[in-house]
Amino acid sequence: MIPRSCDTMVALANATSTGDVIFAKNSDRPVDECQPLELHARQTYADGAVTECQFVSLPEAPVTHRHIGSRPYWCWGYEHGANEHQVVIGNEGLGSRLPEASEPKLIGMEIIRLALERSRSASEAVDVITGLVSEYGQGRFANDAGVRTYDNGYIVADPREAFVIETGGHHWAVKRVERALGISNVYSIETDWERLSRAAASHAREHGWEGARGRLNFADAFTLSRRDEGSGAMRRRRACAVLDARLGDIDARTMMSLLSDHSDGQNADEPFVVDAGYAGGICIHCNADGTGGNTAASLVSELCADGSRLAVHWCALYSPCLALFLPMFVEGELPEALAIGGETPSDDSPWWTFHRLAAAVRVAPDARAEAVREAWAPVQDALSVSAYEMAGEGRRSIDDGRATDANALLTRYMAENTATMLRVATDLLDWLDRLAA
Numbered sequence: 001m002i003p004r005s006c007d008t009m010v011a012l013a014n015a016t017s018t019g020d021v022i023f024a025k026n027s028d029r030p031v032d033e034c035q036p037l038e039l040h041a042r043q044t045y046a047d048g049a050v051t052e053c054q055f056v057s058l059p060e061a062p063v064t065h066r067h068i069g070s071r072p073y074w075c076w077g078y079e080h081g082a083n084e085h086q087v088v089i090g091n092e093g094l095g096s097r098l099p100e101a102s103e104p105k106l107i108g109m110e111i112i113r114l115a116l117e118r119s120r121s122a123s124e125a126v127d128v129i130t131g132l133v134s135e136y137g138q139g140r141f142a143n144d145a146g147v148r149t150y151d152n153g154y155i156v157a158d159p160r161e162a163f164v165i166e167t168g169g170h171h172w173a174v175k176r177v178e179r180a181l182g183i184s185n186v187y188s189i190e191t192d193w194e195r196l197s198r199a200a201a202s203h204a205r206e207h208g209w210e211g212a213r214g215r216l217n218f219a220d221a222f223t224l225s226r227r228d229e230g231s232g233a234m235r236r237r238r239a240c241a242v243l244d245a246r247l248g249d250i251d252a253r254t255m256m257s258l259l260s261d262h263s264d265g266q267n268a269d270e271p272f273v274v275d276a277g278y279a280g281g282i283c284i285h286c287n288a289d290g291t292g293g294n295t296a297a298s299l300v301s302e303l304c305a306d307g308s309r310l311a312v313h314w315c316a317l318y319s320p321c322l323a324l325f326l327p328m329f330v331e332g333e334l335p336e337a338l339a340i341g342g343e344t345p346s347d348d349s350p351w352w353t354f355h356r357l358a359a360a361v362r363v364a365p366d367a368r369a370e371a372v373r374e375a376w377a378p379v380q381d382a383l384s385v386s387a388y389e390m391a392g393e394g395r396r397s398i399d400d401g402r403a404t405d406a407n408a409l410l411t412r413y414m415a416e417n418t419a420t421m422l423r424v425a426t427d428l429l430d431w432l433d434r435l436a437a
């Protein structure tokens, strides 16, 4: 059984039209699991401080870096996030053949947060993640808190490079990204790993797993089920085909369209499919009766290598095909409203507002989704201009030693955009309510 779904992609500077590294992730979660967006300031800690994760405690780092994270309301960790050093990380649920562990481990989402807090580059994040996986482990483990646990795959990126990390229990493999790729809920690191945990090959050999002879095929060895079948395999094929077809031409809009895509993946090369009635594709929609899973939040990060502007992190709430991608800056203060939301629906939570919007569209998906997309289009177009102006101006202010001015500018910009987004969403909901009446 696939433990859950999600998709993560990255395109390096040699694959994008802008020379930026562009990262993207859809977090697909249970349909009603609220996922607010938070910012945490840099903090310093005294010797002997301890980080309390849900099931494991570990020594705190001397400094945790400023970062934003998209956090399922019940969890300390994140589905995806970005820090002040332009390190971005997202994960995928994987199903390995390792048995469920009886002792407590780290949750994959906690590992994302720990790595964002402790890394100044993608390669440092690889060291943090592989170190934590080796020492504390992750994957399926028994717990009485009702937490669904699974093995994890990650993409970590910075403005210069990106890596895929895949794990099974305490084992892991690391692959360097060459140009552009996507990962999903299937193991994908074969014999093309750059680094491997110490015991991965011998463990696979001892158990007589497939792929254990010669140079270890990590994916063949650790996967529980066939890697070429099922929704995860289909979504990964689709993401890779779209990126391959656009090498050198990929931009943030490409990634937003890919995250919003409803192609069933049978024809991986077809144009983007915008059909909100289809319960599949990279943009996951729940069942018609409101059960199942749904994309809970999305991120497209543009990481700037030449120092000419700040990183832009485009964040969307709930179904990306029905949402606005808001440009966020780690160097400003995020609107506090974005962090509001818990287990039950609340009117003051932007996340729950987009949840309501998706439910209203579901009543008559085709016509209503088109109207929603039309409402967002001019707003998104305007943001696609202003965000880069802000990214440039913010960068120049910080380089001139005016970080406080940059913070104020970006804070105001994000607050205004969030207010606009909520106004349009509320108007759309009023209109959809009137249709229903």
Ligand SMILES: [Zn+2]
Pocket (backbone or CB within 6 Å): 260, 262, 276, 283, 284, 285, 319, 320, 321, 322
């Ligand atoms: Zn969709």
